Amino acid sequence: LSIYAPQRFWQAAACKSINLVPERSADQSYFPEIKKDLHFITFKEDFSDLDKLNNITKEQYEHITTNAYAHYKAYIQYDRYKLATNLMDEIFNKVKN
Numbered sequence: 001l002s003i004y005a006p007q008r009f010w011q012a013a014a015c016k017s018i019n020l021v022p023e024r025s026a027d028q029s030y031f032p033e034i035k036k037d038l039h040f041i042t043f044k045e046d047f048s049d050l051d052k053l054n055n056i057t058k059e060q061y062e063h064i065t066t067n068a069y070a071h072y073k074a075y076i077q078y079d080r081y082k083l084a085t086n087l088m089d090e091i092f093n094k095v096k097n
Contacts, residue, residue, distance in 0.1 A: 004028075005032075005034055009040065013065075018064050020040070020043060022042065023045060024045070032090070039068045041056070041064065074086050
């Protein structure tokens with residue numbers, strides 16, 4: 001679907017569910033840009049901090065899922081074509097430059 005973000009990210013975003021990904025994911029670049037605590041939550045590789053999931057507030061949940069869903073609607077959910085026009089525009093702009 002997208003050039004960099006894994007399909008599972010977009011599937012969760014479409015369902016308004018939080019993506020929980022390994023901490024190393026926060027250091028990677030994505031297109032479209034997605035960021036830790038804005039579009040997903042991370043966990044340590046040894047799973048030592050999974051208890052933090054019990055402390056996610058309703059506000060945090062809504063903030064993250066709303067941002068991820070907005071990205072999904074803008075870049076992945078297709079409209080006139082079988083590909084989102086915003087995503088096509090970004091790709092065409094990158095190819096031109």
